[in-house]
Amino acid sequence: MDQRTRATGYQIQIDPTPTFDSANLIDQTLTNTSYTRSFPTSARATGRVRALPGGNWTTAWRFTVAGPLIQLTTDASTDDWSAITGTNDGTLWLAWTSDRSGNDDIWYKTSADDGTTWSAEMQLTSHASSDYLPAITQASDGMLWVVWASSRSGNYDLWYKTSPDGGATWSIETQLTTHTSTDYLPAVIQTSDSKLWVVWTSDRSGNDDIWYKTSSNGGASWSADTQLTTNSDSDASPAIAQSADGAIWIVWAVDRSPYDTPFYYVKSADNGLTWMPEAALPITQYNVSYPRLILGTDSRLWLAWSNFYWPNGHVWYATSGDNGSSWSAPEQFTRFVGKNIYPGLAALPGGKAGVAWTSDRSGNDDIWFGIPASGRISTRRLTRCGASINQLPTPTATIRSPSALAPWMRAA
Numbered sequence: 001m002d003q004r005t006r007a008t009g010y011q012i013q014i015d016p017t018p019t020f021d022s023a024n025l026i027d028q029t030l031t032n033t034s035y036t037r038s039f040p041t042s043a044r045a046t047g048r049v050r051a052l053p054g055g056n057w058t059t060a061w062r063f064t065v066a067g068p069l070i071q072l073t074t075d076a077s078t079d080d081w082s083a084i085t086g087t088n089d090g091t092l093w094l095a096w097t098s099d100r101s102g103n104d105d106i107w108y109k110t111s112a113d114d115g116t117t118w119s120a121e122m123q124l125t126s127h128a129s130s131d132y133l134p135a136i137t138q139a140s141d142g143m144l145w146v147v148w149a150s151s152r153s154g155n156y157d158l159w160y161k162t163s164p165d166g167g168a169t170w171s172i173e174t175q176l177t178t179h180t181s182t183d184y185l186p187a188v189i190q191t192s193d194s195k196l197w198v199v200w201t202s203d204r205s206g207n208d209d210i211w212y213k214t215s216s217n218g219g220a221s222w223s224a225d226t227q228l229t230t231n232s233d234s235d236a237s238p239a240i241a242q243s244a245d246g247a248i249w250i251v252w253a254v255d256r257s258p259y260d261t262p263f264y265y266v267k268s269a270d271n272g273l274t275w276m277p278e279a280a281l282p283i284t285q286y287n288v289s290y291p292r293l294i295l296g297t298d299s300r301l302w303l304a305w306s307n308f309y310w311p312n313g314h315v316w317y318a319t320s321g322d323n324g325s326s327w328s329a330p331e332q333f334t335r336f337v338g339k340n341i342y343p344g345l346a347a348l349p350g351g352k353a354g355v356a357w358t359s360d361r362s363g364n365d366d367i368w369f370g371i372p373a374s375g376r377i378s379t380r381r382l383t384r385c386g387a388s389i390n391q392l393p394t395p396t397a398t399i400r401s402p403s404a405l406a407p408w409m410r411a412a
């Protein structure tokens with residue numbers, strides 16, 4: 001083939017594997033020099049391009065697809081520890097911790113368009129003590145529940161307040177735990193049997209363990225505090241979700257050998273009557289914490305967590321399409337060089353997940369929001385390679401979305 005033959009077209013291949021031979025291979029002949037494709041679910045892929053006829057393939061390049069990243073808080077104070085959930089009217093709720101009032105309080109804001117635009121910031125607590133680490137969920141009767149840790153009783157305990165009308169009015173603040181040890185890091189859900197579950201971390205046994213309590217009457221009364229873990233090493237930061245098969249999952253972070261399997265779980269197939277023995281999730285990373293777990297709208301389980309080795313931290317995630325029997329390889333969601341930690345997760349339409357997390361990329365800690373695996377990839381600048389079929393430049397992949405650019409592709 002004459003190396004100077006003018007290209008008559010281009011061929012692009014995109015595949016989850018770098019060998020370009022999987023069942024999901026995208027193999028497209030282009031009549032012009034740009035190509036745009038949406039990736040609703042594929043989070044990572046490899047691409048290459050060649051000129052036709054007979055050009056050589058470019059070096060393969062890898063990219064991770066993500067949607068726009070939105071800064072949700074802009075106050076110069078510390079905004080941290082977020083939780084996020086969707087309600088049955090399609091509203092996305094964000095609760096987080098800010099010290100802008102002079103001490104830690106719970107704040108919230110909402111989005112009616114799946115996270116594209118957000119309401120003003122509203123203050124939920126105003127006590128002079130520390131109020132932080134919110135968890136949020138909506139019950140089937142429409143009641144919105146916010147549970148958090150407050151030191152106002154003289155030590156950290158769980159408190160909650162509720163709203164029956166989408167935040168127009170709120171209940172008084174109610175104390176949920178009363179033990180003099182530290183009770184914090186709550187998670188809250190309602191399971192399909194209408195039972196409310198609050199799961200948290202307490203050191204009342206002499207070390208950090210996972211505890212829970214439940215209410216079968218919409219919070220009118222609660223079960224006794226119940227200890228779930230008994231290992232003498234640290235068990236902390238629980239998350240709770242119900243998989244599509246009805247099993248209740250509690251996932252938490254452990255601090256024990258082997259240190260590269262940091263997340264343990266138990267699950268119950270009988271609404272919490274009995275639990276399987278605790279076991280490690282197949283996530284092998286060091287320096288990780290703060291697992292979050294939700295059931296997506298396509299019945300996948302989403303697990304997100306922090307991987308933080310100061311000063312850099314990233315939010316990672318994995319999904320399971322078989323009720324937790326197997327998990328995808330971990331995907332790194334954030335790419336900013338700096339601190340990206342403490343994710344919150346919410347199910348969005350179309351099987352997507354919204355992630356809120358703490359980042360210092362604006363110069364101080366703020367809450368950011370993004371949607372993994374929802375962007376588009378567009379190849380551009382192929383127009384400069386018309387002269388010779390073997391002189392294609394290195395492909396430039398740009399992860400595009402309607403409102404933002406997330407330039408975190410990297411060459412293979």
Ligand SMILES: [Ca+2]
Pocket residue numbers: 103104105106125126127128129130131
């Ligand atoms: Ca406070």
Ligand SMILES: [Ca+2]
Pocket residue numbers: 155156157158177178179180181182183
């Ligand atoms: Ca306490």
Ligand SMILES: [Ca+2]
Pocket residue numbers: 207208209210229230231232233234235
């Ligand atoms: Ca323990």
Ligand SMILES: [Ca+2]
Pocket residue numbers: 073074075076077078079364365366367
């Ligand atoms: Ca801030």
